[in-house]
Amino acid sequence: MGPHAMSDECGSARAGNADTDAELVARAAAGDVDAFEELVRKWKDRVFRLAFRFFRRREDAEDVAQEVFLRMFRAIGSYRSDAPFEHWLLRIATNVSRDELRERRRKPAVVLSDITGEPAAWLDRALSGAALVAAEAGRARALAADLLDSLSPGDRIVLVLMDLEGMSAAETAAATGSTRGAVKVRAMRARRALCRLAERVERRGR
């Protein structure tokens, strides 16, 4: 795995620990509860922060992270150590997030219809790169999160992994169970959808 932003965020959880993770997984698969708990301790922040990118309420992100570790527990025997543990874990995390995002998905028109008046103007200013005062910024973030809920879950996951987590197309493919080519195409399409969504805010903000 090449150097990318994920390295900065995971810090100690990743650096040179690939063998240790594989050993812990092997022990956990053999029924060693301590090894499983050690894996949870190492990776819970990483999984939680990724979940928080999609679900902005702390409780929701924690629920998703819990589900990720429950699924990891069930599937731990199926992990093959020829791939990095992080990819395998992120694949579970993206699957759980995708399921949850599907349930929450709203139509863009419905979300946009809620964005009117001053909030639309704040959001429009924020999207143009202008700085907002704290109260406006908080509200603009919530509106932006609502707007992102209208994107296709698959598109949103690829955008977050590549454009915010700094993962390469190959890493994103490994984390989503797709191919590098498919991820590139999806990223291009998703960025276009995102920009179109932002453009619609511009029209409402004027």
Next chain:
Amino acid sequence: MNCADFREELRRTRTAPVSEGCVAHAASCPSCAFTLRGFILLRLGSSGDAPPGPGPGFEQELRSRLAGMARDPSTEWTLALGFVARPALTLAAAVFLVCLSLQGWLVFRSREADLETLAQSDPAFASLLAGDLGNLLEPGEAEEGIP
């Protein structure tokens, strides 16, 4: 700043605020302005204020959920079925197809046998096969030429 610099700068500023240079370039380039708005929307809705990790009770809650899962017999069944579900479904589909083919072949064979028996035991059928209509009709009818 040109468009390539703008894209590179945007790629590097995943966590830092968008630079003034990027904003200035976007103001003069509609295509980059379009990109910038999308990028800011993604960042605004997906980051900021992220706590460093889950709350202190996270591991304890996970432990109790795992314990509950282990106690629940239905979960064990689900887990056990989970391991075999796909191979079992595949096997069942294969067995079904084999049975269907076998059944079709047997029906075809038995019909063939019936035809053979019919030709041997039924004189009317035998005469039909032989092209002799005489045995199909009553003796009187045959003579009168009734069809």
